[in-house]
Structure formats: C-alpha cells, structure tokens
Amino acid sequence: MAQDGKAVTDKRTFSRTTSVAVTIAAPPVTVWGLLTDAGSYPEWNSTVLSLKGDIRPGGNLELVSKLDPSRTFKLKVKDFDPPRRLAWGDALGTRTYTLTNTNGGTRFEMTEKIGGPVFPLFASKIPSFDASFEQFAADLKTAAEKTG
Template identity: 45%
Template sequence: MTTTTSTSTTIAAPSEEVWRLLTDTDWWNRADNGVVDVAGTIREGQQVKLVSELDPKRGFKLKVAEVDQPRSMTWTGGMPLGLCTGRRTFRIEPDGPARCSFTMAEDFTGPLAPLIIRSLPDFQGSFDQFAAALKTDSEA
C-alpha cells in the first residue's frame, strides 16, 4: 500500500463533536475545507459523491466502507477489477474529555496504482485545509 497523502492535527474539542461534523454532509458543503460538494449519506455501506476544489469538474463516487463510531471511518473508490483502489481513512483519537487528534490519509493499491498516483494532483494542501477547517469548526 502506498500512502500518497496524510495530515494530522490536535483538536481542542470532544471526539464526539469532531465525529458529528465529519459525518455531516451539510458541514462538508458549507465549511472552508477544500470540498466543493458532497452528496449522499455518510453512513457505513452508503455511497457518497465528492467534488474537490482540486478538480471541481469531476466527482468521485466513494463507498463508506467501514465505520467505527466515533473513532474511524474508511471510504473506498477506484477502478473496476481492483486495477487501482483508493482508500481514505479518517481517525479520531480521544486525548481526554475535550481534546483529540485527527488524522486523514489516502492510500492507493492495485496494478495501476503507481501510474495513477503520478497523474494525480498534490493532495497535501487540500488535506491540510480540510483538517484546519475541521479543527476550527469543532472548536467553535
């Protein structure tokens, strides 16, 4: 597995508040988080369509593959036959009653993953923007 991008931040808010925002499509669509639009329901087994500021003309269909509320969530998407699969993980680790750490990472696997990774834009700024928005809004 190749991690292409990750970001982490410490948030001075309960993990439950961070989780509430992370699973709220209304928050995704109104926050200054690098996302243009998220449509669908952020629940295990459901599909969402994400449009990023990095490529606002293209939407990505993703499956909410795994949820361990309020600690972690994994979204997956990619090409047929496992030629390239993206796996985005969100992790929230409590650090007391009103503090937690948040990490988001994107990994790609499959025979075409090295080629696909080279063709993708740099996600780092977008990931950092997302984490900063989640921190700001969770702490508000």
Template identity: 40%
Template structure:
C-alpha cells in the same frame, strides 16, 4: 505500489463533536475545507460523491466501507478487480474529554496506481485545509 498522503492535527474539542462534523454531509458542503460538494449519506455501506476544489469538474464516487463511531471511518473507490483503489481513512483519537487528534490519510494501490497517481494533483494542501477547517469548526462549535 502504494502512494499515501496524510495530515494530522490536535483539536481542542471532544471527539464526539468532531465526529459529528466529520459525518455530516451538510458540514462538508458549507465548511472551508477544500471540498466543493459531498452528495449522499455518510454512513457505513452508503455511497457518496465527492467533488474537490482540486478538480471541481470531476466527482469521485466512493463507498463508506467501514465505520467505528466515533473513532474511525474508511471510504473506498477505484477501478474494478483492484486495478486501482483509493482508500481514505479518517481517525478521531480522544486525548481526554475536551481534546482529540484528527488524522486523515489516502492510500492508492493496485497495478495501475503508478500510472494513475502520476496524473493526480498533490493532495497535501487540500488535506491540510480539510484538517484546519475541522479543527476551526470543532473548536468553535458547542454541544447543546
């Protein structure tokens, strides 16, 4: 079984600028994006700990498993031997020199996914908040 939550938004900013925000842990921690804290370095092979406003008492340890700058990145976490896996993907698709589309999705898979996902909150509002913050900050920022 796979459970997916996703969001997408057009951003009037260059893909590179949006990518820089997306891979900057300091941005995650200061933006109004539904995230309380990200600790770690957002680079391929590194581990991050994410604390969401949805459950600020619990942090999720995730590994940055795949990065293709400035277009896509995947984070993964879960239980051993594939019993439950969460994979969050981020995509920044250029739509010209000053515009891009940002998409974020999370898939939950594995034999325990039906049981575990029942206890998880609905991520949709949080995902939409994240995309809106990335849009607002990407459009407000300037490349110097």
C-alpha cells in the same frame, strides 16, 4: 512523524499515501458530528465543493473537491466506528479518518492511500494532496472548536 497540521506523502511505485494529523480542542463526538454530516461539508470545509449521500455503514457518496472540480468521485463508506474511525473510498483508494480522545480533546488523523497494479500508468496525473489535506485538517479544527 509529521508536525501538527503538516501533511506527509509517501510515494511508492504502486501506491501513494498522504497523511495529516492535528489536535483539536473539542471532544471526538463533536468532530465526528462534522465528519458524518455530508451536506454540511461545503459550509466548514474549503476543500469540498459538494458531498452528497449518506455517511453511514455501506453508504454511497458523491464528492466534488476543489482539487479536481470537473470530476465527481463515487465513493462507498467502508468503515464506520463512531466516534473513532470512518473510511470511504473507491476501487483505487481509501481515505481513513481516525479520532482519538485526548482528555476532552481529539487527535484527528486523516490518511489516504491510493494505488494498485495500474497506478504507475496514471500516478503522474494525480495532483499532490498535501496542501488540500492541511487545509481540510485546519478547517475541521476551526469548525469543531467553534462548535464544541
């Protein structure tokens, strides 16, 4: 198990999974509010340049991240269970956010699994997500604790 706020990556031949978890001193509803307000991401999240669309069941999103500012990721909301679970992704991967109530606080977990049959052909071109995940979790914690 990773240390609080420290990302861990599991590399396999046909997939890669990166996870991070952090405890936030704010209720899940506060954290959920930040995670589901697409337009505000660049205000609180230093890893995101822009996020457009609707974070709702079946919603479509366009994400530009600092990890690859030249690319716009076209994503679909795959799971929406307020205020516990949110997932979005594309054909190659899914990012899942899980919120667990901890006596008025929140245990936040973020996991992204990417892969598939052709993954080995381009895996070496995908940068590590570790630092970005750690920053995402730290930014969310700071924003939620200010708000909530």
